[in-house]
Amino acid sequence: MIFIMIVGLVFVVFLWTLVYRHCWDQRIALFVTFPVEAVFAGETAQLTEIIENRKKLPVPVMEVRLSLRQGLRFRDEENTSVSDNVYKRDIFSLSGMQKITRQITFTCEKRGLYEIREVQVSAFSLMYQEQYIRMFSMHPALYVYPKRVEVDDILSVSMHMLGEIAQKKYLHEDPFAFRGIREYTTLDAPKTINWKASAKTGALMVNTFDSGLRGKFMLYLDVEDDGIVRHENLIEESISVAASLLGRLLSGGMEAGVAVNQKNEENSVILPAAGAVQAVRIERMLACYNGNGDGRAFGSLLGKREEDTVYLFVSKEKERAGEIESFLGEDGMGIWIFPTGSKEDAPCAVNRKNLRLCIREVSH
Amino acid sequence: MRKKALIFISWLHRAILTAYLIPVIYALFVDVEQQTAKMLYVRSFLIMIPIAVFDVFSRKIKNNYSYFFAGLPVLILMALAAWLVGPYSNKNDLYLGYTVFFSLETAVFLIFHFTRRLKWREEFVTEWQDRQEHTAYAAFLLERRAFAEQPNLYLLVFFPCVYLIGQIFLEPDLCGCAAAGFFCYVILLAFSMYLSKTERYLMLNRKLYGVPKSRIYGVGRAMITVFLILLAAGMLPGIFMSGYRKYGDIRHWSDEMLENSRMEQKTDRKTSQKGPDYEKLGKYVKRNQAPAWMEYLFYLAAAAIACFLAVLSFRGIRELFLQIRRSYDDNEDLVEDIIEKEEKKDSDTALPISIRRREKDRSQGIRKVYRRTIKKHRKDLPGVWESPREIEENAGLLGDPKMEELHEQYERARYAEEMSR
Numbered sequence: 161m162i163f164i165m166i167v168g169l170v171f172v173v174f175l176w177t178l179v180y181r182h183c184w185d186q187r188i189a190l191f192v193t194f195p196v197e198a199v200f201a202g203e204t205a206q207l208t209e210i211i212e213n214r215k216k217l218p219v220p221v222m223e224v225r226l227s228l229r230q231g232l233r234f235r236d237e238e239n240t241s242v243s244d245n246v247y248k249r250d251i252f253s254l255s256g257m258q259k260i261t262r263q264i265t266f267t268c269e270k271r272g273l274y275e276i277r278e279v280q281v282s283a284f285s286l287m288y289q290e291q292y293i294r295m296f297s298m299h300p301a302l303y304v305y306p307k308r309v310e311v312d313d314i315l316s317v318s319m320h321m322l323g324e325i326a327q328k329k330y331l332h333e334d335p336f337a338f339r340g341i342r343e344y345t346t347l348d349a350p351k352t353i354n355w356k357a358s359a360k361t362g363a364l365m366v367n368t369f370d371s372g373l374r375g376k377f378m379l380y381l382d383v384e385d386d387g388i389v390r391h392e393n394l395i396e397e398s399i400s401v402a403a404s405l406l407g408r409l410l411s412g413g414m415e416a417g418v419a420v421n422q423k424n425e426e427n428s429v430i431l432p433a434a435g436a437v438q439a440v441r442i443e444r445m446l447a448c449y450n451g452n453g454d455g456r457a458f459g460s461l462l463g464k465r466e467e468d469t470v471y472l473f474v475s476k477e478k479e480r481a482g483e484i485e486s487f488l489g490e491d492g493m494g495i496w497i498f499p500t501g502s503k504e505d506a507p508c509a510v511n512r513k514n515l516r517l518c519i520r521e522v523s524h
Numbered sequence: 525m526r527k528k529a530l531i532f533i534s535w536l537h538r539a540i541l542t543a544y545l546i547p548v549i550y551a552l553f554v555d556v557e558q559q560t561a562k563m564l565y566v567r568s569f570l571i572m573i574p575i576a577v578f579d580v581f582s583r584k585i586k587n588n589y590s591y592f593f594a595g596l597p598v599l600i601l602m603a604l605a606a607w608l609v610g611p612y613s614n615k616n617d618l619y620l621g622y623t624v625f626f627s628l629e630t631a632v633f634l635i636f637h638f639t640r641r642l643k644w645r646e647e648f649v650t651e652w653q654d655r656q657e658h659t660a661y662a663a664f665l666l667e668r669r670a671f672a673e674q675p676n677l678y679l680l681v682f683f684p685c686v687y688l689i690g691q692i693f694l695e696p697d698l699c700g701c702a703a704a705g706f707f708c709y710v711i712l713l714a715f716s717m718y719l720s721k722t723e724r725y726l727m728l729n730r731k732l733y734g735v736p737k738s739r740i741y742g743v744g745r746a747m748i749t750v751f752l753i754l755l756a757a758g759m760l761p762g763i764f765m766s767g768y769r770k771y772g773d774i775r776h777w778s779d780e781m782l783e784n785s786r787m788e789q790k791t792d793r794k795t796s797q798k799g800p801d802y803e804k805l806g807k808y809v810k811r812n813q814a815p816a817w818m819e820y821l822f823y824l825a826a827a828a829i830a831c832f833l834a835v836l837s838f839r840g841i842r843e844l845f846l847q848i849r850r851s852y853d854d855n856e857d858l859v860e861d862i863i864e865k866e867e868k869k870d871s872d873t874a875l876p877i878s879i880r881r882r883e884k885d886r887s888q889g890i891r892k893v894y895r896r897t898i899k900k901h902r903k904d905l906p907g908v909w910e911s912p913r914e915i916e917e918n919a920g921l922l923g924d925p926k927m928e929e930l931h932e933q934y935e936r937a938r939y940a941e942e943m944s945r
Contacts, residue, residue, distance in 0.1 A: 161769065162687045162703050165762030169710060172758035176751060214862055220744040221725065235733075251732060252857075253739035261858040262734070286747055287714075288721040 177285060180217075184283045185294045187214035192226060192279055194302040198443070201271045201307035201400075207264040209250060211281075216256040221288075224250045225280040231270030231304065268304040271399065271447045275301045305443040306396075306403035314401070314472075314497060314518050315408055318377065321470045321493045321516065333369040341365050375414040376432050376468055379406055381446075382421055382475035384455030394476045397499045397522045402474050403446045405497075410439040418442050421461045423454040429461075432469065462487040469493075476500060478507040488515055526719055526741070530674065533716040535579060537675040538633075539572035540705055540712070544686050546625050551695040554621075562697040567609055567622070574602050574630045578637040591641065595634045603627040674720050675713040683709065691769065699769060707759055711752055718748045736857065746844045753837065887937035894934040897927070912938070 189212040199205045213219055227245045234240050234248065241247045252260055282293045341357050344364035357365040381402045385395055402418060409416045417432035427448075430441055458480055465471070465487060471494040473484050480496075488494045492514060498506055499520045506519045547564040577598050585591045606626035683706035690698030722744060729735055898906065902919040910918070912931060921927040 161762045161765040162684050162699075162706055163762075164765055165703065165706060165759040166684070168758035168760070168762055169755060172754050176754065212862060218743045218747060220740055220747055249732070251729060251735045251740075253736045253743050255743050257862045259860045259862050261860070263856070284725070286744070286751060287717050288725050 177290070180285060181290070181292060183215070183217050184219055184292055185281070188212065188219075188281065188294075189214065190224065190279060190281055190296045190298075192224075192276055192298055193300050194274075196302070198303035198305055198440075198447075199268050200305045201268050204265055204267050205302060205304075207266065209262045209264065210259065211252055211254065211262075212259045213254040213256060218256050219254045219283050220286070221284050222252045222254055223280075223282045224252065225282070226276050226278075228274050228276060229272065231268065231272050232266045232274060233269050234264060234266045268302075271304045271306045271396075272450065273301060273303055273444075273448045275299065303444055303447050305447050306400045308407075309397070309400045309404045311401060311404045311408060314405055314495065317495055317516050317518060318405075318409070318470060318472070321495060335369055337369050339368045342368055375409070375470065376466070377406070377409050377414055377416045377470050377472055378432055378466075379416065379418045379472040379474065380421075380458070380461055381418060382455070382458050382473070382477060382480060383449065384421055384458065384477070386454070391476060391501075393522055394499045394501070397520065398474045398476060398497075399446050399449065401497055401499065401520060402472075403443060405472065406442050407439060410434065410436075410442070416442070418445065419461050420445070420449060421455045421458050422449055423456055425456070459483045465489065465492050467491065470495070472497065474499070478505070481507050485515065490514070526723065530716065530719055530723070531579070533675065533712060533719070534673045535572055535576045536712060537709075537716070538575050538673070539569060540709055541679065541682060542571045542575075542629055542633075543568035544682075544701070544705070545629065546622060547695075547698055547701065548686060548689055549625065551689060551693045551698050562701055564622075565698075565701045567606075568626065570602070570605060570609065570626070571629055571633070573605075574598055574633050578633050582637040582641040588638070588642070591638060592634075595638075599627065599630050599634055602630045674716045675709060677713065677717075680706070680709065680713070696769065700766065703763065703766060707756070707763065710755060710759065714752055714755060715748065718744065734857070746841060749841055749844060753841075890930075890933045890937040894930055897921070897930060 189210075191208075191210040193208045193210075195206055195208055209224060211222065211224065225247065227247050230242065230244075230246055232246060234246075240249075248264075250262065250264075252262070254260060276298060279296045279298060280293060281296060282291050284291055341354055342365065344353060344358075344366045348366045352366040352368075354365050354367050379402055381398060383395055383398065385391055406416045406418060413434060415432040415434045416438065417430050419429040422428050427445055430438070430445060458475065458477070462483065471488065471492060473480070473494060473496045475484075475496065476499050484494065484496060494515045495518060496515060497518045497520060499522050500506055501522060503519055503521055506517070543565055546568045550564060578595060581591055581594055585594060603623060603626070606623045683702050686705070687699050687702035690696065690700075690702060722740065726735065726737060726740070894912075898915055898919050898921075901921055902915075906915045906918070912934060913922070916922050916927055916931060
């Protein structure tokens with residue numbers, strides 16, 4: 161009876177499809193993570209995809225799709241399609257009760273905050289006629305900090321500007337800012353001897369402390385780029401210089417802060433402070449800036465000047481000279497870092513004792 | 525291996541379908557008296573040889589003339605083979621008919637493969653000649669085309685048609701062949717669909733990095749095995765019910781009596797072919813019938829063999845799954861087995877909930893009594909740093925035998941968790 165065979169056949173196919181459609185995504189777990197929280201632009205990082213099938217039913221083909229904003233270049237470029245975002249697709253094959261971990265290496269080309277909001281997991285029927293889809297929501301994020309650039313020349317000028325204050329730095333030790341232990345010398349005061357450490361090592365050891373008087377820097381970053389011709393490379397260079405400079409200053413124990421004339425006024429100013437947390441705050445703020453050249457007036461950013469602070473200005477606009485000079489007045493100390501395509505564009509009018517100009521030539 | 529399997533399936537698919545032509549023609553136009561359609565079908569299956577040979581020739585031989593020169597001897601050889609294995613040695617016209625039909629089929633395949641070859645070459649020249657990798661790509665394309673000639677879902681309609689022909693032209697064997705062919709073709713179709721679709725999916729994703737090809741095939745192979753077994757199981761009732769078929773002859777529908785007599789005659793003819801006339805032998809046959817216990821014994825043996833085969837199949841599938849599990853991944857993925865931890869059964873949870881609740885209430889009661897006793901003898905609140913002994917000392921109860929007993933109970937209820945066990 162061939163017709164009974166046909167009925168049996170249809171029944172089995174229908175049952176199989178029904179069961180598989182219902183069960184394929186049961187007890188499936190997906191974890192997409194970035195093993196590190198932050199990297200610098202230009203460095204490589206990894207994305208980890210862990211997929212678990214905690215049931216006996218195998219899933220022969222499973223596709224994992226995720227999207228990220230542009231700026232990451234995956235080693236396996238074939239698995240990515242780039243349009244407004246980077247769409248990544250990976251294929252897995254899972255047996256029952258199995259876990260697969262895949263590490264994907266990529267290069268961080270642009271600074272920014274890279275977040276994955278949703279991951280789409282899809283499987284196919286045995287004959288690839290149907291596709292079953294399920295969305296997993298998750299929030300892994302990676303901060304790509306601005307690229308590190310050479311700022312030694314600016315740093316030496318900054319230290320020179322710090323002048324007298326920097327000289328006094330080691331005369332005013334802060335007894336609560338413990339730095340470390342070293343061996344006793346005859347120049348050390350007996351009160352600084354650490355007796356416990358001396359007993360342990362068998363030699364006289366003294367405590368050392370950080371300076372109570374830190375150098376204070378405030379950096380004003382000009383990101384306004386509303387001309388007909390966009391200078392994205394100059395803006396990026398400005399951000400990189402600002403981040404590198406502030407990073408170096410903070411690691412040197414100085415207090416540093418930053419203000420950006422971005423359109424969104426929220427989180428556009430970080431007041432000077434010291435420490436690793438401040439460094440992270442600044443790096444994240446600069447990494448997340450995505451104004452596309454929109455900015456507010458640079459003058460509105462410059463508030464009240466403090467006497468003990470060295471001011472750093474990063475701006476590619478020659479017209480800022482007047483605003484900067486009037487802000488610094490006669491007593492204020494400042495450095496203007498001027499990123500430009502050619503040195504000829506540099507403002508020549510700036511020739512004051514308390515305002516130094518550092519020109520950074522950026523190749524296109 | 526997979527590509528070879530697909531090519532073999534394409535040959536088998538064409539052979540299964542083509543082999544029905546001669547039995548159907550004989551069922552329609554020839555009153556077959558001495559041979560059954562089953563034997564005709566088996567003999568017609570010989571067509572698979574020229575199909576395979578011409579397919580290989582069409583892909584391997586470079587020159588068109590060479591193809592024909594190589595193909596013609598094969599055609600002659602197949603005609604000779606048909607003559608030799610022909611089913612009607614004592615009926616020259618039928619014998620010749622089978623040979624002629626078979627030779628015609630072979631010739632059709634010779635020409636079909638030739639035209640297909642011409643078409644492919646033409647497409648290849650127009651589309652791919654400018655490509656640097658054209659040689660490799662041509663081979664790839666030719667293989668793809670071969671895959672395209674796979675069993676088709678729509679062709680399943682062919683079998684019920686043949687079956688109907690068998691039913692209405694009083695050819696029980698043709699019906700049997702159609703049912704068996706349907707069964708085999710469904711299995712073949714499912715397997716080839718799986719292979720070709722997987723191959724197609726992998727081809728579409730060939731540029732993708734890190735596709736675990738062998739794992740996809742491994743896991744899929746195990747699943748398709750289970751699916752095919754289920755398909756076969758689903759179709760089995762149809763095979764078992766083949767005895768309930770009803771036949772008729774459309775050529776004699778007007779005369780029902782004649783149909784019945786033909787059927788009887790046919791059955792008589794078959795029985796006379798198969799062996800002695802049992803009706804004539806009468807009593808002798810009855811006396812030599814196997815006893816009932818022996819029949820049961822045979823049933824038991826058959827059941828045992830079926831169970832044995834089922835166990836073997838199960839173990840085979842299990843081994844297949846385990847093999848895939850053990851096999852290494854073909855990219856740098858880390859593949860691990862998930863071992864579900866047995867839920868730790870605490871002695872607490874092992875107890876019934878009512879007992880646990882009672883014990884908990886009891887410990888709470890002891891702690892309540894202790895607090896009241898202390899409160900009665902002490903004005904200030906005990907500090908959190910005080911131990912029970914210090915609390916009692918400050919309450920002036922140290923050394924009191926009743927308090928000693930309560931202290932012991934409280935310590936157990938408070939810290940040892942004995943009460944809740």
